[in-house]
Amino acid sequence: xxxxxxxxxxxxxxxxxxxxxxxxxxxxxxxxxxxxxxxxxxxxxxxxxxxxxxxxxxxxxxxxxxxxxxxxxxxxxxxxxxxxxxxxxxxxxxxxxxxxxxxxxxxxxxxxxxxxxxxxxxxxxxxxxxxxxxxxxxxxxxxxxxxxxxxxxxxxxxxxxxxxxxxxxxxxxxxxxxxxxxxxxxxxxxxxxxxxxxxxxxxxxxxxxxxxxxxxxxxxxxxxxxxxxxxxxxxxxxxxxxxxxxxxxxxxxxxxxxxxxxxxxxxxxxxxxxxxxxxxxxxxxxxxxxxxxxxxxxxxxxxxxxxxxxxxxxxxxxxxxxxxxxxxxxxxxxxxxxxxxxxxxxxxxxxxxxxxxxxxxxxxxxxxxxxxxxxxxxxxxxxxxxxxxxxxxxxxxxxxxxxxxxxxxxxxxxxxxxxxxxxxxxxxxxxxxxxxxxxxxxxxxxxx
Numbered sequence: 001x002x003x004x005x006x007x008x009x010x011x012x013x014x015x016x017x018x019x020x021x022x023x024x025x026x027x028x029x030x031x032x033x034x035x036x037x038x039x040x041x042x043x044x045x046x047x048x049x050x051x052x053x054x055x056x057x058x059x060x061x062x063x064x065x066x067x068x069x070x071x072x073x074x075x076x077x078x079x080x081x082x083x084x085x086x087x088x089x090x091x092x093x094x095x096x097x098x099x100x101x102x103x104x105x106x107x108x109x110x111x112x113x114x115x116x117x118x119x120x121x122x123x124x125x126x127x128x129x130x131x132x133x134x135x136x137x138x139x140x141x142x143x144x145x146x147x148x149x150x151x152x153x154x155x156x157x158x159x160x161x162x163x164x165x166x167x168x169x170x171x172x173x174x175x176x177x178x179x180x181x182x183x184x185x186x187x188x189x190x191x192x193x194x195x196x197x198x199x200x201x202x203x204x205x206x207x208x209x210x211x212x213x214x215x216x217x218x219x220x221x222x223x224x225x226x227x228x229x230x231x232x233x234x235x236x237x238x239x240x241x242x243x244x245x246x247x248x249x250x251x252x253x254x255x256x257x258x259x260x261x262x263x264x265x266x267x268x269x270x271x272x273x274x275x276x277x278x279x280x281x282x283x284x285x286x287x288x289x290x291x292x293x294x295x296x297x298x299x300x301x302x303x304x305x306x307x308x309x310x311x312x313x314x315x316x317x318x319x320x321x322x323x324x325x326x327x328x329x330x331x332x333x334x335x336x337x338x339x340x341x342x343x344x345x346x347x348x349x350x351x352x353x354x355x356x357x358x359x360x361x362x363x364x365x366x367x368x369x370x371x372x373x374x375x376x377x378x379x380x381x382x383x384x385x386x387x388x389x390x391x392x393x394x395x396x397x398x399x400x401x402x403x404x405x406x407x408x409x410x411x412x413x414x415x416x417x418x419x420x421x422x423x424x425x426x427x428x429x430x431x432x433x434x435x436x437x438x439x440x441x442x443x444x445x446x447x448x
Contacts, residue, residue: 012111014253015429016195018242019065019118019206021058022214024262025049025407027221027235034236037243038257038409046447047409048417050424052261054359054372055306056403058135058211059092061260061422062119066204067099068426068442072362074099076120077369080304084366086318087293089304093136094121098364102426103128103202109435111201114194117161117187118206129200132190135208137161153193159186163209168216169396176216177230181237184209188241195248201433203253210238210259218399219265246411254432255411258425262405266398267378268343271388272303278391279337289385297321301334306401307373307381309334331355331370338373344392351376351403374403415447 025048028035041047053064053071055078063074071077075098082089090096097120103113104127112129115121119135124146132145132154139161141151160183167176184207191205213234220227246255276282281301284294295302297319299312311330314320322330341349351374360368375381380400408417408425415428423444430437431446439445 011252012201013433014201014203014250015256015432016203016245016249016253017205017256017258017425017429018191018245019062019204019208020210020238020242020257020259020407021119021206021208022211022261022263022401023238023259023407024264024402024405025259026405027263028407028409031232031235034232035239037239037246040243041246041255041257041409041411045409045411045413046415046417047407048420049262049404050258050406050408050417051421052401052403052406053422054354054374054403055308056261056374056401057306058119058260058401062135062206063092063097063099065258065260065422065425066102066118067097068102068423068444069099070360070362070423070443072360072365072368073443074362075364075367077360077367078304078306078308082292082304082310082367085316087291087295089292091136092120094123094125094133096120102429103131103204105430105435105437106202106433109433111433111435112199113202113204114197114200116190116194116203116205117208118204119208130194132159133161134206135162154190157186157189159190163212165212165215168212173216173227173230177213177227177234180209180213180234184234184237184241188244191241191245192248195245198250202429207238207241210235211263214263214399215397216399218263220398222265256425256429257407257409259407260422262402262407263399264377264402264405266380266394266400268392269380269382269394269397270341270343270349270375271382271384271391271393272307272309272373273383273385274388275341275391276301276303277387281334284385289387291385294385295319300330301370302385303381303383304369305381305383307375308369308383309338309371309373311370313370335371338371343379347376347378349373349375349379377402410447412448417447420444420447 057078059079063076076092106113115131117134122133122137124131137144217231221231283296354372427446431448
């Protein structure tokens with residue numbers, strides 16, 4: 001028990017959560033020499049592969065993980081969403097998350113939460129003990145962090161909010177790898193500093209650098225490529241830091257480590273809007289389209305990443321061409337064509353195609369996609385409205401998200417991880433902290 005707890009006489013249980021964005025469970029389980037600390041948690045506590053959400057995109061995953069509800073409740077479906085009743089699009093930020101966050105529940109219970117580098121949390125909330133925003137935040141500590149003490153500390157160590165992903169597009173990955181290590185080091189330094197401050201009830205911090213490294217180096221790991229040793233060396237450091245953080249935690253703290261989705265090697269990028277155009281589902285009013293608003297009146301469907309398909313529905317879209325009475329039939333037709341879509345070597349692109357009502361429910365399902373394609377490993381689903389020469393391609397990224405094989409580790413043997421998914425994380429943490437909640441508030445349930 002920390003000094004702060006002793007001073008206030010509070011012996012309520014506490015939790016420290018560390019996110020490892022995009023780390024697949026199999027990577028840890030298959031490399032015990034690289035991950036001795038995480039595997040020790042697995043032996044002494046509980047660990048397993050868990051499922052992500054539909055769609056497995058970080059911008060949608062973290063709001064769902066930190067609220068326990070699906071995108072129909074959070075209102076965030078991906079990196080780009082569309083405005084209701086228009087063809088305008090926007091990038092969802094923290095203020096766009098409509099469901100109650102885990103740390104809001106902690107604060108409402110009269111306890112304190114330190115929240116560091118969680119994606120889709122910009123701007124930082126003033127009702128939280130301390131917070132620095134993560135992915136999609138502006139790189140200005142006066143705007144990205146609160147209170148002022150936290151801003152000053154981050155500036156003093158030259159804190160990196162995120163990796164410079166542009167470096168990953170270079171053939172020589174040396175600068176990218178160096179930048180990834182620098183970013184990881186600063187993240188650990190900050191996490192350790194505030195873990196040891198020991199004035200919180202919930203510590204919630206995310207290592208986003210893992211996702212960045214996976215995007216550009218995962219094929220090197222899986223297929224014994226040029227940078228496989230560098231990939232594993234990076235992860236040795238990740239595991240070392242997790243071990244040090246665990247050692248720094250007081251005895252009254254339960255530690256969780258989790259990823260928001262899995263990862264696998266990327267073989268083909270699939271430009272779905274180009275496929276839709278070639279198959280007669282999508283057309284444009286201009287020879288050089290650049291945005292959703294450039295689609296023509298006879299468009300029947302369009303796509304956002306990753307694999308989100310929207311019908312151009314009459315009465316919902318401004319220039320909708322699909323009559324509401326024909327919605328089911330048109331959707332079934334498109335679903336069948338997506339299920340039949342094959343890659344360059346005849347492999348099926350889709351592992352499955354999910355209908356809207358199967359994945360989304362809530363007050364904000366009015367902007368939900370009509371279909372979501374969950375791809376087979378190797379097929380990374382893209383969108384874009386500028387057009388592509390081919391349906392299939394590949395750029396510098398060689399790793400992609402997967403719906404399966406996300407990871408969850410808990411250093412408590414009383415937690416049972418079975419048939420679990422991201423929605424289970426928030427109710428599990430609340431139960432571990434003995435904070436009351438209604439079971440019906442969440443799409444998941446406590447594993448404790």
